[in-house]
Amino acid sequence: MSKIEIKNVYKIFGDQPSKVLPMVQNGETKEEILEKTGHTVGLDNVSISIEEGETFVCMGLSGSGKSTLIRHINRLIDPTSGDIMVEGTNVVDLDQKQLIEFRRHKMSMVFQRFGLFPHKTVMENVGYGLEVQGQKPEERNKVAMEKIDSVGLTGFEHQYPNQLSGGMQQRVGLARALATNTDIMLMDEAFSALDPLIRSDMQKQLMDLQSELKKTIVFITHDLDESLKLGDHIGILNHGKLVQVGTPIDIIMKPADDYVAAFVRDVNRAKVIKAKIIMIPVNSSDGIDKSNLVKVHEDQFIDEFLPKVVCSNANCEVVDKEGNTKGYLTEKELSKALTKEHMANAVKSVQ
Amino acid sequence: MKKYKIYLKSFIYSVICIFVIIISYRSARPRYKPEHYTDIFKDFSWLVDWPKWLDFPLMQPLNSGFDWLIVNYGMFFEGINNFLLGLYTTMRNSIVDLPWPIVIAIVILITYFASGRKTQTTVLVAFCTFFLGFLSPRYWDKCIMTTCIVVIGMLLCIVIGIPMGIAMARNKKVRNALLPILDLMQTIPSFCYLIPGILLFGLGAVPAIIAIFVYAVPPLIRLTDLGIRLVDKEVIEASEAFGASKKQTLWGVQIPLALPNIMQGINQCTMMSLAMVVIASMIGTRGIGDEVLLGLQQLNVGMATEAGIAIVLLAIIFDRITQSYGEKIQERTQPKKELKL
Numbered sequence: 119m120s121k122i123e124i125k126n127v128y129k130i131f132g133d134q135p136s137k138v139l140p141m142v143q144n145g146e147t148k149e150e151i152l153e154k155t156g157h158t159v160g161l162d163n164v165s166i167s168i169e170e171g172e173t174f175v176c177m178g179l180s181g182s183g184k185s186t187l188i189r190h191i192n193r194l195i196d197p198t199s200g201d202i203m204v205e206g207t208n209v210v211d212l213d214q215k216q217l218i219e220f221r222r223h224k225m226s227m228v229f230q231r232f233g234l235f236p237h238k239t240v241m242e243n244v245g246y247g248l249e250v251q252g253q254k255p256e257e258r259n260k261v262a263m264e265k266i267d268s269v270g271l272t273g274f275e276h277q278y279p280n281q282l283s284g285g286m287q288q289r290v291g292l293a294r295a296l297a298t299n300t301d302i303m304l305m306d307e308a309f310s311a312l313d314p315l316i317r318s319d320m321q322k323q324l325m326d327l328q329s330e331l332k333k334t335i336v337f338i339t340h341d342l343d344e345s346l347k348l349g350d351h352i353g354i355l356n357h358g359k360l361v362q363v364g365t366p367i368d369i370i371m372k373p374a375d376d377y378v379a380a381f382v383r384d385v386n387r388a389k390v391i392k393a394k395i396i397m398i399p400v401n402s403s404d405g406i407d408k409s410n411l412v413k414v415h416e417d418q419f420i421d422e423f424l425p426k427v428v429c430s431n432a433n434c435e436v437v438d439k440e441g442n443t444k445g446y447l448t449e450k451e452l453s454k455a456l457t458k459e460h461m462a463n464a465v466k467s468v469q
Numbered sequence: 470m471k472k473y474k475i476y477l478k479s480f481i482y483s484v485i486c487i488f489v490i491i492i493s494y495r496s497a498r499p500r501y502k503p504e505h506y507t508d509i510f511k512d513f514s515w516l517v518d519w520p521k522w523l524d525f526p527l528m529q530p531l532n533s534g535f536d537w538l539i540v541n542y543g544m545f546f547e548g549i550n551n552f553l554l555g556l557y558t559t560m561r562n563s564i565v566d567l568p569w570p571i572v573i574a575i576v577i578l579i580t581y582f583a584s585g586r587k588t589q590t591t592v593l594v595a596f597c598t599f600f601l602g603f604l605s606p607r608y609w610d611k612c613i614m615t616t617c618i619v620v621i622g623m624l625l626c627i628v629i630g631i632p633m634g635i636a637m638a639r640n641k642k643v644r645n646a647l648l649p650i651l652d653l654m655q656t657i658p659s660f661c662y663l664i665p666g667i668l669l670f671g672l673g674a675v676p677a678i679i680a681i682f683v684y685a686v687p688p689l690i691r692l693t694d695l696g697i698r699l700v701d702k703e704v705i706e707a708s709e710a711f712g713a714s715k716k717q718t719l720w721g722v723q724i725p726l727a728l729p730n731i732m733q734g735i736n737q738c739t740m741m742s743l744a745m746v747v748i749a750s751m752i753g754t755r756g757i758g759d760e761v762l763l764g765l766q767q768l769n770v771g772m773a774t775e776a777g778i779a780i781v782l783l784a785i786i787f788d789r790i791t792q793s794y795g796e797k798i799q800e801r802t803q804p805k806k807e808l809k810l
Contacts, residue, residue: 231701234704
């Protein structure tokens with residue numbers, strides 16, 4: 119069973135959402151409904167299932183309903199209709215008390231503008247989730263210190279949030295989310311407010327933490343590069359509708375419609391495609407010049423090894439973690455992969 | 470949907486209007502009325518001046534209502550009166566009995582710790598306190614009386630006003646119900662409630678305290694409400710997302726972050742209390758205000774000015790203490806940006 123299952127969720131903002139719901143279900147567009155009733159459609163029949171331990175990235179432009187969607191998972195926003203199952207419990211059915219317990223122990227959240235408490239020190243901020251659970255100060259400070267360590271903020275624990283830079287503040291946000299040790303982490307445009315250098319730094323930190331902790335992460339972003347980098351699966355939202363769900367490669371190779379195609383048009387393929395996607399398997403590698411080989415890990419992205427290949431004018435040997443040869447790459451595959459028109463065929467032939 | 474509501478409202482207003490006209494007509498004295506009501510539609514001379522038969526009888530029911538209140542709930546008001554008066558007399562007597570240097574020392578200590586050990590503020594307040602006695606020896610005791618009234622009025626405002634402000638910020642219905650009442654409290658001339666105050670509580674300090682409450686509590690309620698509503702939405706969301714109950718969010722996040730605004734409200738409240746206490750001297754409240762009144766009555770400009778200066782000094786003392794305490798809190802909740810690397 120999936121960790122999180124969102125089933126046919128509709129969200130309509132306005133005075134009488136339940137009256138407008140049938141109109142949305144009958145397929146009237148957002149604009150028509152806004153004009154006729156003054157109601158805004160936030161989410162239109164969204165169904166997603168998110169597996170345990172994966173990073174699911176939800177992407178879309180602003181106003182596409184992605185922040186609304188993530189707030190449904192911990193019910194900061196109530197859906198107009200639909201079910202949200204987390205580990206088999208329907209979040210929609212929880213009463214106030216159960217909901218508080220659920221939020222305390224099942225999931226934590228990281229916010230776009232950090233959402234830190236300005237009147238609390240870094241340590242008090244990180245320990246807040248434990249504080250509301252009723253833990254004693256000594257216990258929660260111990261856990262908080264651990265988490266502050268793990269995000270690399272040791273020495274700042276008695277500072278106040280606005281004494282820190284943006285990147286550091288978001289680390290506090292991340293540490294606060296980690297402190298409650300929940301299985302699920304919701305990240306609402308967590309890195310969007312940071313400048314590019316710090317952002318990629320934070321992305322790396324998140325990936326490192328994730329490879330260790332194996333949490334289920336729901337990540338919201340409007341940045342395609344970020345979603346391709348972090349996501350095991352990506353869902354693309356447009357005007358409250360889920361347009362496409364798939365792996366990063368799926369999204370780039372087979373965009374479901376013009377909207378997605380426009381999104382992925384300018385993406386840097388070398389940064390997204392891994393060696394194993396385009397390699398020629400060992401068993402059909404006859405005829406490849408194996409005299410001059412560069413070793414490449416199967417999960418490496420093209421742009422990580424491309425300069426090496428070009429400089430040495432060599433072919434690549436693709437290996438897995440244990441060092442077993444999985445396949446080969448020549449200039450031909452690389453050039454195909456990086457040329458837009460050939461791309462779809464290249465992938466098809468590999469699969 | 471909305472149009473229908475507008476029609477309904479206009480309909481209700483017109484019904485009320487007709488109802489009021491009928492009541493006014495029926496309760497008007499016969500000599501003001503035309504012989505038969507159909508005459509109104511024959512002779513239109515009543516359109517020139519406001520007709521005497523169109524006079525809504527609000528005065529009598531209010532008076533009888535007030536009498537009924539005194540007769541039936543007199544005990545209740547007496548209870549309030551005794552409580553406040555007891556509080557006031559104990560407080561006044563204990564301070565008046567203290568030697569004046571000790572009073573000044575206490576004021577200095579309060580200022581020093583409330584302002585977070587700021588010498589500048591402390592010196593200013595000490596100077597003002599000292600100068601009160603200098604102005605005229607009579608002023609010392611009178612200023613203490615005024616201070617006691619203001620402090621009790623303020624406490625009443627804080628005890629009632631802040632919870633009301635919180636309720637207002639959390640519930641839209643409460644806000645909609647309270648806002649017109651606050652408007653009323655702020656606009657209705659103070660004499661309109663000073664006089665019923667005398668009837669209910671007698672002459673002296675208690676009606677002044679009640680008047681202070683009516684006059685000074687609206688800004689405190691408004692600023693508390695505003696302060697809580699201005700707390701960043703994302704911060705509240707963060708608190709909720711980690712499973713804080715409403716109570717935990719209120720006490721742990723909303724109130725601490727609203728404190729600078731609430732302190733500003735308390736400061737406003739103090740200033741308005743002082744203004745009111747002077748007006749209250751006209752209903753026989755003892756204090757520095759009656760010196761102003763005396764000066765006015767005797768056309769003694771010097772006397773009124775002297776008392777006026779005393780009131781200003783008193784205001785400075787109150788303002789500095791509450792203001793600097795507010796600043797101290799603000800520094801704690803929103804520390805200045807200084808990056809230590």
